[in-house]
Amino acid sequence: MSPLTPAQLDDGARDVTADVVQWRHHLHAHPELSNREEKTAAYVADHLRGLGLDEVITDVAGHGVVGVLRGGGAGPDGSGSKAGARTVLLRADMDALPVREVFDEPFASTVVDEDYPGGPFPVAHACGHDAHTAMLMGAASVLTDVRDELPGTVVFCFQPAEEGPPVDEEGGAQAMADSGVLDRFSPTAAFGMHVAPLPTGMIAYSRGNAYAASCVVKVTVIGRQVHGSMPWQGVDPMPPAADIVAAMGQLYRQVPAGERIAVSVGHVQDVGRFNVIGEHVTLWGTARALRASVTDDLQERIRRTATHVAQAYGCEAEVEFLQAVPALHNAPDWIDAVRPVLEDLVGEENVLEMPGGMGYDDMSVFIGAYGGVCVNLGAQDAVLDGEELRPAEGGPRRRAQPQPGLLRRRRRPRHRRRPPRPPRGGAPQRGRRASGLTRRLRRRRGSGAPYGGGSPRAARCTRAGRRSTRRSGRRRGRARTPPCPARQQRRAAPRARTG
Numbered sequence: 001m002s003p004l005t006p007a008q009l010d011d012g013a014r015d016v017t018a019d020v021v022q023w024r025h026h027l028h029a030h031p032e033l034s035n036r037e038e039k040t041a042a043y044v045a046d047h048l049r050g051l052g053l054d055e056v057i058t059d060v061a062g063h064g065v066v067g068v069l070r071g072g073g074a075g076p077d078g079s080g081s082k083a084g085a086r087t088v089l090l091r092a093d094m095d096a097l098p099v100r101e102v103f104d105e106p107f108a109s110t111v112v113d114e115d116y117p118g119g120p121f122p123v124a125h126a127c128g129h130d131a132h133t134a135m136l137m138g139a140a141s142v143l144t145d146v147r148d149e150l151p152g153t154v155v156f157c158f159q160p161a162e163e164g165p166p167v168d169e170e171g172g173a174q175a176m177a178d179s180g181v182l183d184r185f186s187p188t189a190a191f192g193m194h195v196a197p198l199p200t201g202m203i204a205y206s207r208g209n210a211y212a213a214s215c216v217v218k219v220t221v222i223g224r225q226v227h228g229s230m231p232w233q234g235v236d237p238m239p240p241a242a243d244i245v246a247a248m249g250q251l252y253r254q255v256p257a258g259e260r261i262a263v264s265v266g267h268v269q270d271v272g273r274f275n276v277i278g279e280h281v282t283l284w285g286t287a288r289a290l291r292a293s294v295t296d297d298l299q300e301r302i303r304r305t306a307t308h309v310a311q312a313y314g315c316e317a318e319v320e321f322l323q324a325v326p327a328l329h330n331a332p333d334w335i336d337a338v339r340p341v342l343e344d345l346v347g348e349e350n351v352l353e354m355p356g357g358m359g360y361d362d363m364s365v366f367i368g369a370y371g372g373v374c375v376n377l378g379a380q381d382a383v384l385d386g387e388e389l390r391p392a393e394g395g396p397r398r399r400a401q402p403q404p405g406l407l408r409r410r411r412r413p414r415h416r417r418r419p420p421r422p423p424r425g426g427a428p429q430r431g432r433r434a435s436g437l438t439r440r441l442r443r444r445r446g447s448g449a450p451y452g453g454g455s456p457r458a459a460r461c462t463r464a465g466r467r468s469t470r471r472s473g474r475r476r477g478r479a480r481t482p483p484c485p486a487r488q489q490r491r492a493a494p495r496a497r498t499g
């Protein structure tokens with residue numbers, strides 16, 4: 001049997017391109033959050049079963065899907081035997097992010113996850129995992145077509161929860177590795193890619209650590225609840241929480257300048273009210289270090305800072321580090337082995353070496369276990385001008401205008417639009433109706449006012465009343481003010497040309 005050639009794979013890739021685009025559009029329109037990728041996993045599993053893979057395993061560490069394709073080609077020793085045949089793991093992540101879709105494409109997401117912890121959240125494939133999933137589905141199609149010549153086994157690994165599951169759930173690459181399913185096939189290399197804001201078709205890689213080690217930081221500052229009018233009778237956890245956030249921003253001064261670290265608090269959660277000092281405040285953040293060996297030291301500094309600042313105010317601080325993800329390390333040997341293949345694929349001028357970044361990707365778990373490489377694939381309508389990224393002609397794609405409210409709603413079909421407002425002097429006008437999500441959020445908070453308390457209806461009536469007063473004031477003002485004589489003269493005179 002003739003060996004597999006790159007041209008066969010190129011032809012197969014061209015044949016499947018239109019399908020990949022269509023699959024990606026479908027996935028983009030139906031995004032699911034981490035550990036909730038039920039429909040995405042079913043879509044992938046149906047595709048793999050349709051191809052007739054040797055094995056399709058579902059529900060791996062949640063909604064993970066693993067497909068196995070055993071090739072019929074000879075092994076790498078040239079003897080025609082299958083001895084030494086390799087097993088390559090190709091990985092794509094499937095989950096989306098809790099963010100609002102901002103692009104105005106026909107396949108834009110309007111999905112809202114009502115039940116996700118901390119939600120409801122709008123959901124969008126803002127990180128490109130829809131593209132990763134569709135591309136790996138395409139790779140499965142192409143490689144299945146050449147299975148008789150394929151010199152080894154390919155494990156297609158569709159991973160859930162790369163963005164991190166809810167904090168009280170397990171998930172992601174580590175959970176897939178812990179399941180033991182992948183070890184059954186003894187992969188000899190793992191490959192992954194992530195789309196990036198680089199010119200379309202360009203491939204970038206980092207030699208050494210490409211992504212930082214990361215963990216979730218949870219700091220609970222504990223005081224004693226008291227009414228806001230007499231804070232001295234309790235212990236207020238809010239000021240130390242604010243000081244801890246500020247102090248975290250100074251940690252970089254304690255770490256050598258050559259070390260790349262980042263500590264950020266992105267979410268503050270409290271249990272008080274405008275007039276009640278709550279018992280505790282929880283800070284949620286992330287700590288990153290490009291060199292894994294710095295992580296322990298950084299965590300100790302965070303713990304010490306939080307504990308001592310809290311003590312200074314008579315509070316206590318509990319510090320936890322959760323969902324640790326190791327740094328993604330592209331070993332130089334692997335980069336040297338892979339780079340010629342990348343250059344053959346997209347041309348030498350389109351392969352770029354870049355410094356590592358402070359993002360994370362739990363592909364690091366698979367590369368740490370089996371070896372391999374993770375690269376970035378350019379997916380931006382842009383050109384690289386020196387080190388500057390400029391929009392390509394005809395791109396970037398149009399962006400939807402920002403709209404009020406958390407979610408952008410599609411315009412209702414003409415026949416379903418609300419009737420026009422009654423004319424002045426007709427039925428009394430009410431305040432603008434809040435969006436569905438805003439109403440749900442208000443119901444969840446049990447209040448219509450941002451500071452808690454008060455009824456939504458009362459707030460609406462007050463707003464409507466204020467607007468109505470302004471309107472009637474304007475009407476009265478116009479009626480009483482005499483017309484401006486100079487303006488009337490200007491209107492009457494022929495308009496002069498300016499020179």
Ligand SMILES: [Zn+2]
Pocket residue numbers: 127128129162194
């Ligand atoms: Zn991502």
